[in-house]
Amino acid sequence: MSTVLTVPPSLDDTSFESLLQARAALPEGMRVLVDARHTRWSSPYGLVGLLTLAQSFGERAQFIPPEDPNTASYWARSGFFEHAETLYEFTRPVGKSRKGDSNFFLEVTPIAQTEDVQHVVAHIQDRSKAIMETLGFPPSSSMGFSVVMSESCQNIIEHAGGPGWVAVQTYNWEKRLGRRVVVIAVSDAGLGFRQSLGPTRGSTMSRWDDGAALEAAVLRATSRFHDPGRGQGILGIRRYVKKWDAKLSIRSGTARIGIIPSWDDDQALVENLAPFPGAQMQITIPQLLTP
């Protein structure tokens, strides 16, 4: 007997929450069928999120890919199917050709070891300067972008205790912002911030939950290590985000924290979300406005 999780027609960080709410309501022991038949679009966050969702099930879930040929082709080019087939049982075969797509800075890429981060940074570095310049960024911003990528991916290796995924895409966010954006999405199904920081930091806090752990890590650069040199990765990401009027959002467990720019109306801290393992990060960098 299977129970169905329906993927929203448009899958992004907001609509992904409805999927997680449905997941949280699943009766135990039921086999899951993830139904993406009617999905027409997904952000990189949605794609890496679906892979993490698969990792979160005890039993291998089934997956119905999108019916729309353009969507299916796009997901194939993003590399999603190639990795999803190792985690889901597909109900029908899909094309996996990865001819590349100009909108993908970085296709869906697994992060499991240091070499993966090195590879990602080298790949990004080759492409980032040209693409960032088309978004109005000075050439110097591409190095910082590579550093942000490195530190974002390293969180998986240093803290998750298991493999994760990263994808970077640029697209026109006409409806919401009227500008192009670059979106970095990083996701894992590992320990999460509360558990990673808990053994060394939890006992020193009056309240210790997912929200408190995210505040400690993101706002106060707290690390599970007592070395003052640790915890600087997220601090550096925050600086980059502020500098380029970007948005940072990190979800872990049942909470989500954000560094929210003026162009967005998201809340800085959202708690009591549906539980989900690991950590999911999204960085949205908008095209620079010319004065």
Added chain:
Amino acid sequence: MTPTPMPLDLLTALSRAECDLYSNLVTRATGRAVRGQLETMLREMPGQRMAVLDFSKVGVLDFSCADEIVAQLLLRFGAGLPAPVPAPEYPSYFMFRGLQESHLEALEPVLERHGLALVAESPDGTMQLVGIVEPEEVTAWQLVLASGGGDVDTIASFGGAATLDLHARLVSLARRRLVIATPAGFHPLRHH
């Protein structure tokens, strides 16, 4: 006698650390491996050591590598020791070349977190301090540079600083490995 400057090739260290596919210094694990190689190279130098770390061929430097390589090297070789702790018998000094703006964006916050500073040579050959330094320390350091080094009176004569104050500042700079202390006085870090 001041130590002979010895270039430490970061890319050689990266290669020895078996990370030679890329010229980027990223990830904490890579930083640890590269620092391990640099420490081995340093230990092969006799007596007082002055290493020149050249970043001119380094692409991306992230915070983790900046911390593991630069901050930890400075700390392990004595630059962060509090005043009551005796300095090592053969202190090591580090000078940094080829640092680009993007490298400094990663380095400066790391140095700040540890309360460290370093001596960097700009592409035009001018020297500067990077990191946490008091204005009085900068003044004293610039006097050492301008005078070319010597005893406290000689250095003081280049700026009219009170000798007693200057001596304390120079001792502090030497403790932080920003100038070299010898029985003959205080000397700037130079590689040529």
